[in-house]
Amino acid sequence: MSQDSAVNYLDDHYKRFQNELVELLRIPSISHDPAHKADIDKAAHWLADKLHAMGADHVELLPTEGHPVVYGEAIVSPSAPTVLIYGHYDVQSPEPLADWKSQPFEPEIRGENLYARGASDMKGQTLASLNAAEAILKTGNLPLNLKFMLEGEEEIGSAHLNDFLIQHREKLKSDFSLNTDAGGMPDADTPSICYSLRGGAGFTLTIHGPAQDLHSGEYGGVIQNPIHVLSRLIAGLHDEQGRVTLPGFYEKARVIDEEEHAELAALPFDDEFFLKHSGAPALWGEPEFLPAERVGARPTIEVVMFSAGQPKAAIPASASARFLFRLVPDQSADDAHQQFRTYLETHAPPTVTWDLQFRPGGSGIIVDRKSPPTLAMKSALKTAFGREPIFQRVGGGIGAVLMLKGTLGIDSVLTGFSLYDDNFHGPNEKLHLPTWQKGMNALVHFFHELAK
Amino acid sequence: MSQDSAVNYLDDHYKRFQNELVELLRIPSISHDPAHKADIDKAAHWLADKLHAMGADHVELLPTEGHPVVYGEAIVSPSAPTVLIYGHYDVQSPEPLADWKSQPFEPEIRGENLYARGASDMKGQTLASLNAAEAILKTGNLPLNLKFMLEGEEEIGSAHLNDFLIQHREKLKSDFSLNTDAGGMPDADTPSICYSLRGGAGFTLTIHGPAQDLHSGEYGGVIQNPIHVLSRLIAGLHDEQGRVTLPGFYEKARVIDEEEHAELAALPFDDEFFLKHSGAPALWGEPEFLPAERVGARPTIEVVMFSAGQPKAAIPASASARFLFRLVPDQSADDAHQQFRTYLETHAPPTVTWDLQFRPGGSGIIVDRKSPPTLAMKSALKTAFGREPIFQRVGGGIGAVLMLKGTLGIDSVLTGFSLYDDNFHGPNEKLHLPTWQKGMNALVHFFHELAK
Numbered sequence: 001m002s003q004d005s006a007v008n009y010l011d012d013h014y015k016r017f018q019n020e021l022v023e024l025l026r027i028p029s030i031s032h033d034p035a036h037k038a039d040i041d042k043a044a045h046w047l048a049d050k051l052h053a054m055g056a057d058h059v060e061l062l063p064t065e066g067h068p069v070v071y072g073e074a075i076v077s078p079s080a081p082t083v084l085i086y087g088h089y090d091v092q093s094p095e096p097l098a099d100w101k102s103q104p105f106e107p108e109i110r111g112e113n114l115y116a117r118g119a120s121d122m123k124g125q126t127l128a129s130l131n132a133a134e135a136i137l138k139t140g141n142l143p144l145n146l147k148f149m150l151e152g153e154e155e156i157g158s159a160h161l162n163d164f165l166i167q168h169r170e171k172l173k174s175d176f177s178l179n180t181d182a183g184g185m186p187d188a189d190t191p192s193i194c195y196s197l198r199g200g201a202g203f204t205l206t207i208h209g210p211a212q213d214l215h216s217g218e219y220g221g222v223i224q225n226p227i228h229v230l231s232r233l234i235a236g237l238h239d240e241q242g243r244v245t246l247p248g249f250y251e252k253a254r255v256i257d258e259e260e261h262a263e264l265a266a267l268p269f270d271d272e273f274f275l276k277h278s279g280a281p282a283l284w285g286e287p288e289f290l291p292a293e294r295v296g297a298r299p300t301i302e303v304v305m306f307s308a309g310q311p312k313a314a315i316p317a318s319a320s321a322r323f324l325f326r327l328v329p330d331q332s333a334d335d336a337h338q339q340f341r342t343y344l345e346t347h348a349p350p351t352v353t354w355d356l357q358f359r360p361g362g363s364g365i366i367v368d369r370k371s372p373p374t375l376a377m378k379s380a381l382k383t384a385f386g387r388e389p390i391f392q393r394v395g396g397g398i399g400a401v402l403m404l405k406g407t408l409g410i411d412s413v414l415t416g417f418s419l420y421d422d423n424f425h426g427p428n429e430k431l432h433l434p435t436w437q438k439g440m441n442a443l444v445h446f447f448h449e450l451a452k
Numbered sequence: 453m454s455q456d457s458a459v460n461y462l463d464d465h466y467k468r469f470q471n472e473l474v475e476l477l478r479i480p481s482i483s484h485d486p487a488h489k490a491d492i493d494k495a496a497h498w499l500a501d502k503l504h505a506m507g508a509d510h511v512e513l514l515p516t517e518g519h520p521v522v523y524g525e526a527i528v529s530p531s532a533p534t535v536l537i538y539g540h541y542d543v544q545s546p547e548p549l550a551d552w553k554s555q556p557f558e559p560e561i562r563g564e565n566l567y568a569r570g571a572s573d574m575k576g577q578t579l580a581s582l583n584a585a586e587a588i589l590k591t592g593n594l595p596l597n598l599k600f601m602l603e604g605e606e607e608i609g610s611a612h613l614n615d616f617l618i619q620h621r622e623k624l625k626s627d628f629s630l631n632t633d634a635g636g637m638p639d640a641d642t643p644s645i646c647y648s649l650r651g652g653a654g655f656t657l658t659i660h661g662p663a664q665d666l667h668s669g670e671y672g673g674v675i676q677n678p679i680h681v682l683s684r685l686i687a688g689l690h691d692e693q694g695r696v697t698l699p700g701f702y703e704k705a706r707v708i709d710e711e712e713h714a715e716l717a718a719l720p721f722d723d724e725f726f727l728k729h730s731g732a733p734a735l736w737g738e739p740e741f742l743p744a745e746r747v748g749a750r751p752t753i754e755v756v757m758f759s760a761g762q763p764k765a766a767i768p769a770s771a772s773a774r775f776l777f778r779l780v781p782d783q784s785a786d787d788a789h790q791q792f793r794t795y796l797e798t799h800a801p802p803t804v805t806w807d808l809q810f811r812p813g814g815s816g817i818i819v820d821r822k823s824p825p826t827l828a829m830k831s832a833l834k835t836a837f838g839r840e841p842i843f844q845r846v847g848g849g850i851g852a853v854l855m856l857k858g859t860l861g862i863d864s865v866l867t868g869f870s871l872y873d874d875n876f877h878g879p880n881e882k883l884h885l886p887t888w889q890k891g892m893n894a895l896v897h898f899f900h901e902l903a904k
Binding site for chain 1: 544545548636650652664665666669671672673674675676677679682683684686687688689690694726730731733734735737738746750754755756757758759760762763764766768771773774776801802803804805846847849872876877879880
């Protein structure tokens with residue numbers, strides 16, 4: 001019944017929770033690879049079983065055009081507040097495999113960390129929410145309705161989630177959503193709440209030169225190599241200091257006011273922090289902004305893949321690259337698309353033709369830091385970690401947060417118990433287990449705060 | 453005994469020669485791929501059998517540190533001139549497979565062309581030489597000694613050929629070498645002799661940024677992406693018109709004199725020619741030089757492969773590219789290496805570290821156009837094709853030609869019966885069969901000219 005008994009429940013069952021996490025991490029539920037479709041389904045069923053065992057009702061796998069959403073609920077009273085607990089069970093591919101110390105889908109504990117693909121992003125976070133909910137459900141009747149929505153396509157841009165929200169609008173009706181995918185505690189002692197995310201826009205640019213690969217001896221000197229053209233176009237997108245050169249790119253980006261600048265300056269995300277966690281020899285980026293502003297409040301362009309040619313003496317017929325734009329309020333993906341297209345029209349030379357594919361993503365968002373659920377989370381984190389949380393802007397995007405707001409009008413409370421050096425999306429992804437345990441405790445306190 | 457009977461022999465056996473070529477082309481003897489080692493050996497044995505059947509003596513597979521050299525000889529008299537017939541039995545990999553109309557190792561005749569990887573470069577050329585030699589050997593006792601040296605590593609830079617030449621110096625003693633790998637007749641009516649080749653230098657440049665792949669949301673804005681750095685470095689190697697910007701790069705390149713310029717200007721290798729054969733929308737390159745000079749007499753830099761990143765939202769830890777420099781007399785690969793290294797030291801930003809691997813290749817060469825073997829070839833080509841050959845500079849490099857000159861002091865007569873649109877190194881490589889047949893005839897005439 002009491003907060004204490006729910007917290008004790010977590011302690012009593014911690015070993016089982018850890019074993020369950022290892023079980024779930026063994027399933028290589030890589031959403032972008034059709035070869036792993038059976039693993040996606042296996043992970044979804046595993047979570048449905050978990051919801052059942054926790055005491056949730058109406059557990060079901062709801063189909064989408066892509067991977068299914070695992071849904072369940074635990075309804076106490078129509079008058080009680082309703083929380084929609086979000087999670088995702090899919091993961092990024094683990095390549096390059098050679099860089100992993102242990103196998104990505106054979107979880108291994110070394111020291112205080114559990115190493116596996118998805119440990120931090122976000123099977124660990126998802127189970128933290130479910131375990132906290134289980135503790136609440138198994139120890140008493142808190143006046144709080146819980147709904148669970150666990151998707152399988154977050155790592156491929158939540159491709160079918162918006163359609164799903166539209167289709168299940170009534171079922172999903174909630175007061176707000178809890179999302180623990182907004183990871184990135186600066187260290188194990190400092191809890192955090194995220195109040196802003198960057199949006200995105202994806203592009204694939206292909207440069208076509210000669211009709212087929214050409215012998216680099218026979219044609220080198222008269223044919224402009226598509227690799228050279230693409231390199232030139234990529235190089236032209238930034239100036240020496242790291243400012244994006246696309247005309248108009250920064251124009252609509254919301255200005256950071258003095259108060260917020262002062263707050264961001266007080267956060268522990270300084271040069272030293274990013275140097276340490278990246279392992280890069282030096283930082284770069286817009287010199288007139290703080291590192292925390294550059295990743296959280298300023299838009300960026302990254303080429304995430306460049307692929308062209310073969311290890312042979314040929315000028316390739318084409319070269320292509322994938323671009324990911326990170327956008328902030330009040331930029332739009334359509335504007336960025338138009339700016340990029342204009343840039344290519346202006347700068348692509350007549351020696352080639354080009355083709356640009358556009359994958360629009362969400363816009364950047366900022367959520368209210370003074371809403372009751374956010375204040376409840378602030379208090380809960382302080383209780384569990386013994387320290388006030390920091391409020392930060394996170395540079396990544398969470399499609400679900402934007403879609404819930406845009407399509408269903410539901411705000412999200414954004415937190416997470418991953419650390420900055422967890423290497424999500426990279427090799428040797430890990431979860432810091434003591435932080436994970438504190439995080440579960442914090443969520444139990446959060447549910448109790450909400451029910452006050 | 454007569455020239456006529458050897459020519460008739462070619463006609464009588466043409467169908468068998470074509471079938472034998474198809475047999476050899478079915479063997480995927482890709483030298484750079486260890487998975488094809490058995491195919492390399494199969495192709496070598498196939499050629500040894502062919503030499504035996506032709507009537508050559510002392511046929512053997514001579515080992516190297518890499519793939520074996522097929523050797524044989526037909527010695528008539530110590531006082532007769534000796535020709536070393538060069539060929540290679542290895543091929544480039546056929547990727548991208550999707551661009552082939554028929555399978556690369558399932559030869560298919562469409563119209564007058566035979567399509568297969570290696571048809572033109574150079575299994576077809578090698579068999580043209582062997583078939584012409586067979587006609588000579590089977591129809592009489594020409595006062596001419598023949599030696600055959602068929603290597604299996606041309607497409608990987610003839611990596612072990614120089615050691616082989618040193619080891620077998622005595623065995624290979626010859627007056628000159630016949631090399632039909634200097635392909636590129638401008639059209640089926642115009643035979644050609646090549647008097648100059650470009651040399652080369654290969655590099656692999658790797659840019660290292662962060663210690664591991666980083667989430668592009670969490671770090672985009674503070675970390676310079678290794679793909680961006682590599683693109684910038686590639687872009688900086690050329691100016692807008694296509695001139696290489698490396699300080700000193702052109703300094704030692706031998707100046708084209710007025711007489712040669714006039715000769716090259718008279719060749720059919722103009723803008724229209726290269727546009728037609730490349731399928732590119734427009735040409736580029738040093739505007740102050742003719743196209744034929746740009747591919748034959750001027751040095752160039754090409755990036756043949758750029759490989760970095762994954763189709764996921766990450767800044768990659770590294771990015772790498774393979775460079776191929778084509779060099780002309782009197783440049784040296786070591787100078788080019790030093791110039792490239794200085795460029796990187798000057799221009800690589802402090803946000804990354806880099807690593808440059810150097811694979812030195814041969815220097816460019818020019819051979820004597822008035823030597824007796826060259827004049828014999830000129831006459832033979834005129835007889836077979838009914839037209840004087842053009843004298844051209846070829847932009848590719850042939851390691852064997854340089855090594856034979858540098859190590860054994862043997863000059864080469866360079867010709868070939870491939871056409872400019874044969875797509876060697878690209879998909880849908882082909883051999884124009886009527887030209888191939890005329891080429892064999894020309895080689896019979898050549899042997900008779902030499903024996904006069």
